[in-house]
Amino acid sequence: MFDFTIALQANSKTPLYEQLYQAIADQIRKGNLKYPDLLPSKRALEEMMKVSHSTIETAYSLLSAEGYIESIPRVGYRVNRRIPMPFTVLSMAKPGMDRIRSVSGSKTQEPKEENADRYLSFSTGDVDTSLFPYSSWARIYKEVVYQNPDLLQRGEAVGDLHLRKTLAAFLNQYRGVVCGPQQIIVGSGAEYLLGLLIQLFDEDITIGLEDPGYPAVRRILTNYGRFYLSLDMDQKGLKEEQLYQKKIDLVYVTPSHQFPMGTTMPAERRSRILSWAEKCGGYIIEDDYDSEFRYRSRPLKALQGLDKAGRVIYMGTFSRSLAPSIRVAFMVLPQELMKRYQQKFGKQSCTVSRFEQQVLAEFIDRGLYVRHLRRCTNLYKKKEARLIEDLTAIKGSFVSGQGAGLHFLLHLPSVSREGLIRAAQTYRLQLHFLDEYAEKAQMPYPILVIGFGGLSFEQMSQNAQALTKAVETAQEGQTLRSQ
Amino acid sequence: MFDFTIALQANSKTPLYEQLYQAIADQIRKGNLKYPDLLPSKRALEEMMKVSHSTIETAYSLLSAEGYIESIPRVGYRVNRRIPMPFTVLSMAKPGMDRIRSVSGSKTQEPKEENADRYLSFSTGDVDTSLFPYSSWARIYKEVVYQNPDLLQRGEAVGDLHLRKTLAAFLNQYRGVVCGPQQIIVGSGAEYLLGLLIQLFDEDITIGLEDPGYPAVRRILTNYGRFYLSLDMDQKGLKEEQLYQKKIDLVYVTPSHQFPMGTTMPAERRSRILSWAEKCGGYIIEDDYDSEFRYRSRPLKALQGLDKAGRVIYMGTFSRSLAPSIRVAFMVLPQELMKRYQQKFGKQSCTVSRFEQQVLAEFIDRGLYVRHLRRCTNLYKKKEARLIEDLTAIKGSFVSGQGAGLHFLLHLPSVSREGLIRAAQTYRLQLHFLDEYAEKAQMPYPILVIGFGGLSFEQMSQNAQALTKAVETAQEGQTLRSQ
Numbered sequence: 001m002f003d004f005t006i007a008l009q010a011n012s013k014t015p016l017y018e019q020l021y022q023a024i025a026d027q028i029r030k031g032n033l034k035y036p037d038l039l040p041s042k043r044a045l046e047e048m049m050k051v052s053h054s055t056i057e058t059a060y061s062l063l064s065a066e067g068y069i070e071s072i073p074r075v076g077y078r079v080n081r082r083i084p085m086p087f088t089v090l091s092m093a094k095p096g097m098d099r100i101r102s103v104s105g106s107k108t109q110e111p112k113e114e115n116a117d118r119y120l121s122f123s124t125g126d127v128d129t130s131l132f133p134y135s136s137w138a139r140i141y142k143e144v145v146y147q148n149p150d151l152l153q154r155g156e157a158v159g160d161l162h163l164r165k166t167l168a169a170f171l172n173q174y175r176g177v178v179c180g181p182q183q184i185i186v187g188s189g190a191e192y193l194l195g196l197l198i199q200l201f202d203e204d205i206t207i208g209l210e211d212p213g214y215p216a217v218r219r220i221l222t223n224y225g226r227f228y229l230s231l232d233m234d235q236k237g238l239k240e241e242q243l244y245q246k247k248i249d250l251v252y253v254t255p256s257h258q259f260p261m262g263t264t265m266p267a268e269r270r271s272r273i274l275s276w277a278e279k280c281g282g283y284i285i286e287d288d289y290d291s292e293f294r295y296r297s298r299p300l301k302a303l304q305g306l307d308k309a310g311r312v313i314y315m316g317t318f319s320r321s322l323a324p325s326i327r328v329a330f331m332v333l334p335q336e337l338m339k340r341y342q343q344k345f346g347k348q349s350c351t352v353s354r355f356e357q358q359v360l361a362e363f364i365d366r367g368l369y370v371r372h373l374r375r376c377t378n379l380y381k382k383k384e385a386r387l388i389e390d391l392t393a394i395k396g397s398f399v400s401g402q403g404a405g406l407h408f409l410l411h412l413p414s415v416s417r418e419g420l421i422r423a424a425q426t427y428r429l430q431l432h433f434l435d436e437y438a439e440k441a442q443m444p445y446p447i448l449v450i451g452f453g454g455l456s457f458e459q460m461s462q463n464a465q466a467l468t469k470a471v472e473t474a475q476e477g478q479t480l481r482s483q
Numbered sequence: 484m485f486d487f488t489i490a491l492q493a494n495s496k497t498p499l500y501e502q503l504y505q506a507i508a509d510q511i512r513k514g515n516l517k518y519p520d521l522l523p524s525k526r527a528l529e530e531m532m533k534v535s536h537s538t539i540e541t542a543y544s545l546l547s548a549e550g551y552i553e554s555i556p557r558v559g560y561r562v563n564r565r566i567p568m569p570f571t572v573l574s575m576a577k578p579g580m581d582r583i584r585s586v587s588g589s590k591t592q593e594p595k596e597e598n599a600d601r602y603l604s605f606s607t608g609d610v611d612t613s614l615f616p617y618s619s620w621a622r623i624y625k626e627v628v629y630q631n632p633d634l635l636q637r638g639e640a641v642g643d644l645h646l647r648k649t650l651a652a653f654l655n656q657y658r659g660v661v662c663g664p665q666q667i668i669v670g671s672g673a674e675y676l677l678g679l680l681i682q683l684f685d686e687d688i689t690i691g692l693e694d695p696g697y698p699a700v701r702r703i704l705t706n707y708g709r710f711y712l713s714l715d716m717d718q719k720g721l722k723e724e725q726l727y728q729k730k731i732d733l734v735y736v737t738p739s740h741q742f743p744m745g746t747t748m749p750a751e752r753r754s755r756i757l758s759w760a761e762k763c764g765g766y767i768i769e770d771d772y773d774s775e776f777r778y779r780s781r782p783l784k785a786l787q788g789l790d791k792a793g794r795v796i797y798m799g800t801f802s803r804s805l806a807p808s809i810r811v812a813f814m815v816l817p818q819e820l821m822k823r824y825q826q827k828f829g830k831q832s833c834t835v836s837r838f839e840q841q842v843l844a845e846f847i848d849r850g851l852y853v854r855h856l857r858r859c860t861n862l863y864k865k866k867e868a869r870l871i872e873d874l875t876a877i878k879g880s881f882v883s884g885q886g887a888g889l890h891f892l893l894h895l896p897s898v899s900r901e902g903l904i905r906a907a908q909t910y911r912l913q914l915h916f917l918d919e920y921a922e923k924a925q926m927p928y929p930i931l932v933i934g935f936g937g938l939s940f941e942q943m944s945q946n947a948q949a950l951t952k953a954v955e956t957a958q959e960g961q962t963l964r965s966q
Contacts, residue, residue, distance in 0.1 A: 152807070154609070188834035223827055
């Protein structure tokens with residue numbers, strides 16, 4: 001039964017909606033309210049509690065986002081059958097469980113990762129922050145703030161020259177990118193830069209995307225009202241004949257480590273795609289999002305470095321190599337596009353704090369970034385190996401796309417997708433299926449996208465055990481039904 | 484004569500284009516090359532120097548942006564009559580001359596401020612950074628980095644809850660803004676946020692802008708292909724009847740301190756504009772860009788706080804109150820627009836580094852921001868008073884729009900605009916005329932927009948002297964001609 005005697009304090013620092021949310025969540029956790037109880041209507045609650053409609057609206061939508069309640073059309077809000085684990089249980093999952101966030105944190109994830117905080121998950125979006133160079137980063141920040149009062153004034157719109165010079169040199173040395181600092185644009189995140197980039201092209205161009213691919217890219221294009229086609233891939237990456245057949249003007253690729261397939265585009269395919277761009281005047285967006293991490297082979301040179309005709313836009317980010325919260329990404333534009341950029345956005349202020357631009361530049365200049373990458377690569381290599389080993393417990397499964405980056409694919413043995421999802425839920429494990437990243441591409445059997453960047457070794461084996469059990473449970477269910 | 488024996492070093496850390504730029508600038512500064520000498524054609528230089536076309540292109544465009552040379556259509560590049568002052572002379576202008584930037588810095592300014600580095604200027608874009616709280620900022624940053632490893636993970640898309648709570652409380656206390664943290668979106672700069680905001684509205688809405696007004700707002704709307712109308716103003720601000728007559732859907736206003744007029748919208752006009760929005764379902768963007776600084780009167784409550792119907796979008800920034808390089812701005816959306824925002828951009832990562840978000844939140848929470856504002860207000864108040872006094876030397880002039888913010892208007896006595904520009908140039912003084920900020924609005928006589936935020940007291944009197952002399956020179960010229 002709903003307890004209307006909740007005491008809300010108008011003078012508290014905690015907003016009313018949050019007090020209401022907490023009080024109801026508390027009633028649900030204590031079992032006073034349970035499935036299939038209905039919550040009072042918003043209007044009733046408004047009358048009884050004397051709070052505003054929007055307070056209730058917000059509290060209910062938080063409860064709903066957090067998985068406590070669900071909206072039943074034309075009925076109202078009902079307590080869920082499975083409610084989220086209370087905080088106390090979650091915090092036992094430490095150490096390394098650094099992904100527990102504040103109440104409203106989970107609202108902002110990609111849909112697949114919704115409520116991921118409350119579940120075990122092989123999320124692809126997190127990185128290991130245990131190696132973050134706290135002390136050198138904070139020390140350099142302090143130096144920069146003290147030594148350079150000029151940095152408080154507005155900087156260059158495309159990013160500070162110091163950082164752009166450093167990036168040009170670094171990218172040349174480590175990725176074979178050939179560019180001058182005047183071709184680089186620094187911005188707060190690859191998504192932001194991609195949004196600017198597509199505005200440099202006519203509205204009616206045809207954009208080709210890898211399928212499966214990054215959902216964020218589709219989302220951004222849709223937001224800008226742009227038209228895209230999903231392109232087929234094989235083991236070598238995007239099949240280039242479609243670029244001709246479908247009259248693509250701009251194609252987005254992840255040649256170093258395809259997201260989410262994990263494949264690396266071999267040199268021969270690269271040169272075919274480049275020659276398409278040169279012949280047809282197409283442009284290629286090369287997103288080198290996690291090229292920093294390779295565990296088995298030397299990385300191939302970036303497409304950009306092979307491009308003699310100025311057809312490649314190279315994009316990179318520090319979200320994975322440093323931390324997702326440090327919002328520094330960059331793109332390298334061919335001269336022709338840089339002119340368009342300057343015309344359209346030349347006066348738009350850079351979105352990255354100059355302090356952090358300079359800290360990053362110094363961090364790279366002093367060799368600390370390369371050292372940091374080396375440490376991270378060692379750690380991720382060990383993690384990947386361990387997780388692959390842990391997953392061998394799943395009989396008949398195999399992995400692909402490993403050896404680089406922070407995720408790989410797990411091909412599952414014969415098991416129904418629905419049965420697996422149901423079984424995984426009982427182990428509080430959230431799964432990311434490859435087909436969630438696909439628009440048209442069909443998978444012959446369930447394939448999981450397994451991210452490990454943000455997981456500790458303990459979490460990895462916990463997750464692997466849960467997955468193993470879930471697969472077994474699902475298979476038993478199938479056997480039982482078929483008997 | 485152009486000296487082709489320039490020695491460029493391929494192995495140097497300095498890129499070739501910069502070496503070339505420096506060498507040519509040097510020839511010009513030494514007078515070996517001077518007006519009206521022509522530079523060799525790009526092709527000739529390419530052949531002689533054995534460098535790439537793009538190296539030469541870049542060097543020439545730098546020289547051109549810096550004011551050394553100018554492009555004469557179908558002729559080539561010619562050395563300018565007036566060349567920029569060499570660095571050595573500029574650096575004599577210290578102390579406080581903190582606006583000397585690296586060579587390519589000046590390319591990224593608003594057009595009016597181009598080459599401002601080389602000139603004296605009453606720029607409106609700079610702030611006084613001498614009071615920046617270096618030590619507390621760096622100390623808090625260090626604390627935040629060390630104490631909160633969770634901050635390395637991806638944060639909430641709309642900005643960290645901590646910062647949004649702090650902002651909601653601060654805005655309520657100091658600006659009368661009424662909102663919860665769930666209505667706030669944090670982003671890296673007001674321009675960035677404005678770009679997102681307008682995408683929440685249909686493409687065919689009619690947007691009304693103050694005229695004169697912010698050039699950046701027009702630029703952003705144009706970039707997004709949006710249609711706007713320039714609206715007339717009087718001493719009280721925007722004349723509200725036009726909102727009805729021109730069927731405006733969304734209007735952008737700066738009621739606290741109109742940019743660039745400097746007027747404050749009185750309460751009565753505010754309520755008329757609000758009642759338009761309520762009656763017609765219009766939306767109001769209230770840009771409160773420099774409301775922190777008032778020298779004579781208490782600030783009026785923000786429009787947002789008076790709005791009962793959810794029609795006001797409130798925008799603010801820390802660019803002026805802290806530093807332009809700290810890219811933190813925010814907007815407060817009515818619930819209805821927040822829903823649209825969540826649908827369209829809910830998954831778009833926040834563009835501000837979480838470290839800096841937390842530093843700012845702590846900085847405000849600990850009362851350091853209010854203390855900083857108090858200090859800045861005292862300093863700016865003194866600066867404004869001094870500059871107005873210095874400018875009384877210009878006979879027949881008067882100021883308006885003073886008493887708040889970092890700029891005011893200077894109404895000049897009878898003098899021709901062209902004569903004044905010419906005279907000002909001989910004193911190396913760059914002027915910003917009010918009509919440069921206008922689309923349709925006509926000025927009966929020359930009015931200057933006088934920014935003082937980034938000027939030291941010495942620079943202010945230097946600028947005021949130069950302006951006084953320029954006005955006198957221009958008036959003498961007129962007298963001579965009319966004799």
